[in-house]
Amino acid sequence: MGIGTSMKETTLHYYRDPLVEVLSEDRDVNLRGIVIVGSPDKNEDKYLSAERVGVSLECMRVDGAIFSCNGIGNNHVDFAHAIEETEKRGVPTAVLSQCPAKDFVVQNDHLDGVICYYKALDRMDQPGDETKMLAENTVTETDARKALALLKLKMRKWEEKG
Amino acid sequence: METGTRLTVRAYHISSLEYGEENRVTLDGHMTVCPSVAEKIREKEPLIKDISIRIIRPDEHDQHTNTVMDVIPLSTKVLGKVGEGITHTLTGVYVILTGVDEAGRQVCNFGASDGILRDKIAWGRPGTPLESDLLISFDVVLREGTWADRPGPEAIHRACDVFCQIFREQMKKFNGYKCTEKHVFQETYEPGRKDVVIVKEVSGQGAVYDTRLFGNEPCGYEGGRSVIDMGWMPVVVTPNEFRDGIMHAMD
Numbered sequence: 001m002g003i004g005t006s007m008k009e010t011t012l013h014y015y016r017d018p019l020v021e022v023l024s025e026d027r028d029v030n031l032r033g034i035v036i037v038g039s040p041d042k043n044e045d046k047y048l049s050a051e052r053v054g055v056s057l058e059c060m061r062v063d064g065a066i067f068s069c070n071g072i073g074n075n076h077v078d079f080a081h082a083i084e085e086t087e088k089r090g091v092p093t094a095v096l097s098q099c100p101a102k103d104f105v106v107q108n109d110h111l112d113g114v115i116c117y118y119k120a121l122d123r124m125d126q127p128g129d130e131t132k133m134l135a136e137n138t139v140t141e142t143d144a145r146k147a148l149a150l151l152k153l154k155m156r157k158w159e160e161k162g
Numbered sequence: 163m164e165t166g167t168r169l170t171v172r173a174y175h176i177s178s179l180e181y182g183e184e185n186r187v188t189l190d191g192h193m194t195v196c197p198s199v200a201e202k203i204r205e206k207e208p209l210i211k212d213i214s215i216r217i218i219r220p221d222e223h224d225q226h227t228n229t230v231m232d233v234i235p236l237s238t239k240v241l242g243k244v245g246e247g248i249t250h251t252l253t254g255v256y257v258i259l260t261g262v263d264e265a266g267r268q269v270c271n272f273g274a275s276d277g278i279l280r281d282k283i284a285w286g287r288p289g290t291p292l293e294s295d296l297l298i299s300f301d302v303v304l305r306e307g308t309w310a311d312r313p314g315p316e317a318i319h320r321a322c323d324v325f326c327q328i329f330r331e332q333m334k335k336f337n338g339y340k341c342t343e344k345h346v347f348q349e350t351y352e353p354g355r356k357d358v359v360i361v362k363e364v365s366g367q368g369a370v371y372d373t374r375l376f377g378n379e380p381c382g383y384e385g386g387r388s389v390i391d392m393g394w395m396p397v398v399v400t401p402n403e404f405r406d407g408i409m410h411a412m413d
Contacts, residue, residue: 003365003413004273006284010233011381012256013289014409019360024401029358030351034404037396038366038373038389049394053361056396063356069363079363086361130273134230136284155356 003071004130006120006137007098013138019068019096022144028152032062037082039075046078054085064155066147068096068139072128076104084110092158094151096139099128113150117143166349167246169402172341174333176255179217179296185328187236189340193255193329195298203324209317211264211303215325218258218297223280228260228301229268230275230283231318231370232411233290237380238330240338244380245403250333251380253342255296259322261315264306269315271370271413300325312369312390319374319412323383330379347402359398365413366394372412375399380407388412 009017023031037053040046057065065086069079076097083093087110094113097104101111103126118127118137131137175191182194200213218225234257241247261269268274275282285293300322308314351357364373366389375397378385389397399408 003271003371005229005270005275006273008289008413009364009411010230010289011407011409011411012233012235012291013287014411015235015237015381015405015407016288017404018288019362020401020404023358023360024347024405028355030355031401032351032357032359033398033400035359035361035396035398036373036375036389036409037361037363038392038394039363040390040394041367045394049396053396056398057359057361060359060398061357062359064358065361066358067361067363071363071365075363082361082363132273132275132277132282134233134275134283135287135289138284138287138289140288151358152356 005134006131007070007072008135009070009138010135013135018141018144019066019139022141022148023066026148032060039071039078043077047081050078050081051085053082054089057086057091058089062091064092064151066094066096066151070098070138072098073105077106080104080106080108080111084108092151092154094147094154096143096147098137103127113154115143115146115150163353164351166351167400167402169246169249169347169406171249171251171345172338173251173253173343174336175253175342176296179255181217187252187329187332189336199325203321207317207321209305209308209314210321211305213321214301216299218279218299220294225279226277227279227282228262228276229270230258231261231269232259234259234322234326234381236326236329236333237407238333239379240334244406244408245400249380249406250336252333255298256291257298257300257322257326259300259318261302261304261318263304263309267309269304269309269318269370310369312372315370315412319383319410347405349400349402364389366390370413374410374412375408377410381410383410386410
């Protein structure tokens with residue numbers, strides 16, 4: 001698998017990314033930055049880059065992170081691992097994904113924050129099915145707001161738990 | 163309260179787009195496109211067989227399109243680097259980059275969006291134009307078999323960037339007081355708030371499955387680096403760098 005046209009975030013999407021705008025405008029959080037990580041081909045590279053994401057966030061001492069991935073299939077190997085490496089280091093996550101956590105090709109104990117943003121379930125069989133319509137299944141402002149709401153909840157729960 | 167960078171984006175709305183003898187954009191919202199520039203751009207790209215540049219108006223969506231490789235806003239730096247200073251950008255018009263190879267293979271990873279344009283774009287998404295926007299189609303035919311290695315798709319994006327730069331150079335000279343919209347983004351970090359980051363996992367597995375960062379111009383190709391060449395290591399950018407177009411999609 002990989003990335004189909006309906007999952008594609010275009011250059012225009014990056015230019016006016018709803019996730020960046022929603023987090024910038026919110027009065028409860030400071031958006032400290034955006035970590036961009038490539039999804040490699042080989043497993044060895046996937047594990048290394050995913051671990052570096054976790055370490056980077058630990059060093060930044062942030063209170064929480066929203067993860068977003070537009071690909072599917074093997075992309076989730078490094079994606080799931082990066083989430084695990086981040087939460088293991090004490091940073092809670094909310095996660096935007098093309099499919100629900102149960103459909104990830106790998107599993108771990110840190111995928112409770114996954115929100116599926118697939119939008120064509122009314123005519124396709126399962127989340128992640130390619131519709132061949134440009135950007136149909138990409139993150140919208142509503143998806144970004146859901147992820148931020150979940151992250152706020154999780155940050156509070158983790159804080160209470162100590 | 164801590165503060166970060168300050169970015170001013172001045173937007174200029176384009177209301178008319180026509181064919182003309184030169185590629186030109188003017189402050190009054192008028193744009194002309196000269197399709198013959200395609201041949202000059204193609205001459206420098208041995209992997210490209212043909213380029214055609216066309217205008218697509220909102221009432222012309224009932225036409226065939228090759229798979230959409232990218233939608234690119236026309237933006238340029240006037241002061242400072244990407245992420246700070248002043249940017250000029252056009253609204254109401256976007257460049258639609260499409261590609262196919264000589265043998266008819268659509269230039270995409272999988273799930274090509276070739277077909278009737280009207281049905282092949284989810285209009286009005288963050289990453290797509292509105293149905294009412296004006297479009298400049300930059301359609302490329304690659305040499306047979308070259309779509310599957312990185313140099314093929316890279317040639318397509320590079321060629322399109324050369325075309326975009328013609329307009330960017332003119333936009334740099336626009337009078338700042340005559341913009342249609344002005345947005346100022348001042349990064350602030352207030353005490354008492356939770357500190358959060360966004361982690362974006364992006365394509366990095368090869369041809370038509372790549373992402374570029376750090377172009378010279380907002381949303382540009384030239385001067386950029388591929389995440390593959392950077393070894394897929396996480397890179398941190400500021401919110402203003404991101405919203406000023408530090409990324410160029412290559413998947």
